[in-house]
Amino acid sequence: MNPYDHAHALARAIQQSEWYRNLKEARERLNADPDARRMADDVRRRAMELQIKKLGGQGVTAEEEEQFRKLREVAFLHPAVRAYLEAESRFSVFMEDIQRILAEAVKPVLDWPSAETAP
Numbered sequence: 001m002n003p004y005d006h007a008h009a010l011a012r013a014i015q016q017s018e019w020y021r022n023l024k025e026a027r028e029r030l031n032a033d034p035d036a037r038r039m040a041d042d043v044r045r046r047a048m049e050l051q052i053k054k055l056g057g058q059g060v061t062a063e064e065e066e067q068f069r070k071l072r073e074v075a076f077l078h079p080a081v082r083a084y085l086e087a088e089s090r091f092s093v094f095m096e097d098i099q100r101i102l103a104e105a106v107k108p109v110l111d112w113p114s115a116e117t118a119p
Contacts, residue, residue, distance in 0.1 A: 010098075019087075019094040026087040029080045036080040043075045043085060 014020055030036050046068050050060050076082045 014095075014098075017094070019091045023084075023087040023091045026080070026084040030084040033080050036078050036084075039075040039078055040081045040084050043072050043081070046071055 030040055050064060050068060053060050076085070
């Protein structure tokens with residue numbers, strides 16, 4: 001079987017996985033409630049903003065961290081928001097595991113720095 005066939009088979013397996021199904025169901029429940037969707041979007045946007053600041057070498061203040069913690073805490077009180085963000089997190093870990101497996105397979109022929117040697 002050629003690698004493209006395997007990639008398509010992997011894509012189908014991902015779509016049939018528990019992680020994908022849980023995320024899809026949680027997303028449908030979230031999208032059914034505009035307020036919940038807004039809350040989830042706010043949490044995700046703020047998390048991304050803080051991550052970009054950190055990666056850009058800018059410091060994130062304790063106040064910013066506390067504001068984010070409070071935003072997340074309030075959002076997690078809503079069952080649909082909590083279910084979606086938790087499902088999204090589990091799915092992200094699942095996808096990172098798959099990417100890590102694929103990267104390890106090609107590592108012997110590429111000169112990619114390891115996480116230990118990266119700046």
